[in-house]
Amino acid sequence: MEGASTKGVLSHLSLLEARARSRGSRPQLQSRVKQLKAKVEALKAQREQLKAELQTHKSLQRLRSSEDRLGAEEDEERMEEESSELLLLMARHLELTELLHAHHLIGGYDIINTRQGRGVCVTLATAYEGVYLDTYNLEIDFKPKVRVGRHNVPPFIPLNALCEQSDLQTGLRAFLDQLSQRLNAFAGRRQQLKLVKEQHESVEVMDSNVLCSVLVLMFSAQREKSPVLCTLEYADPTRCLPTQVRLHCEDELFLDSPQWKNNHSLLMTTPLHAALTDMKKMGFIL
Template sequence: MEGASAKGVLSQLSLLEVQARSRKTQPQQQSRARELKAKREALTIQRDQLKAQIETHKSLQKLRASMDKQCTHEEEEEMEEDSENSQLLRLMARHTQLKDLLHAHHIIGGYNVIKTRQGKGVCVSLATAYEGVYLETYNLEIELKPRLRISRHNIPPFIPLNSLAEQSNMKSDMRTFLDTLSQHLNAFVGRKQQLKLVKELHKSVEVMESNVLCSLLVMMFTVPREKTAVLCTLDYTDHTKCLPTRVHFECEDKELSDSPVWKRNCSLLTQTPVHKALITMRKMGNIV
């Protein structure tokens, strides 16, 4: 009888231990389930966007081919079935056609150059763009006679124009100088455009600090569940790039910045434009 009683007590203790373990693991499983659900939803959205982009790309490719062949009468009639969509596709196709021409113009070294001072100088225009959108155009006037020098320009003062001219040996290799200068300008307007998009698209993210070169960006995030504030610093030490070389997080919760989730966020911010990285972080539930 005593043996049977002992076995009954041990069975009861074992059952209680299993129940206690189950209660401990349940919150972890729920948290993991929420994370996987958010990831699934983000991937579903991305899949649907890619499908729509593929269909649009196929239609544009077909229309571009017909436009390059100057469009036969039969092809035009085929596109008239859906007037609104066909007009939009024609505009998009024309836009991509012009972009390709401009890109080809740049590839062959085609900076826009105008003679000035009755042939004694030239004015060079450098157009800048980010994500397919053309932004500011900068100009510099170069005297050819009596000696080669930059006489006038509207290059921002924080771009080291004279240093770039010396390093690239402008007098003997004008193309390298212009390419290097264009790289600096495009990186600057790219960082500037990203800052603008952060302010427009992410009202919950507070921009605490930035500089005229847009080489430093400090933002304040809020972590949803803990309502914890996180200070994020992006440092763009390479002024020819649009992506930061260093990302640093500061938070009262010291363990948060060392967690796997925020380490992934750090990698994301160094590999993806900041306005796009913030969209991903919000979809994954890492920031408000």
């Protein structure tokens, strides 16, 4: 009896002790549960943040892909435009090349058919130092024979003599070449005279003829302070440079100096306005 009672007491005491331990650990368990719940909430928040970042990354990827496609399309359009412009330039270049070839075949002159193919109108353009000047036109009849009809060539150009020399029946291009050479030489001499008047106010033009084949100038020698009379003759109607230059001054001695002999050569070999500019720069004339 006594042993059974002792066991019952011990069991009861163990039960009480277990209950006490259970009651003591309950606050710890509750604290642990709270910690776990907080961690779960933090993980959920982190998951939502990661989802948002992933969505943003996907949006950026789509945006970049769209920009790349647009850029590629723009590059392709730009390349197509450049190719189109290049093709147009190539076509224009080919057209101009063909026109120049045709222009060369007809001697470099602008020719238009007239009188229903029984004649042509030829245009001769003049230029000097890259500047286009006057344009001249003449009609050439083919029937009953080749001859020059109406024209606006200056009367001092020996048109009839050029026709006879070239024989229009067989040498039409030679005739046009000689006429063009004379017209351009005349235009060049007249343009030089114009430039002298514009660029050299101290140089006085004393005399000149219509053909500009004779020019008389007056300028002053800078050191000697003496007026110099300069006469230029253009005996070759196909050239812009003089065939003879004469210098006159009251004091003829300084004109025989090597410097003024060089000036004489300069006037013979250089266009008049350019020669006067060089003489002024070197201090020979005012």
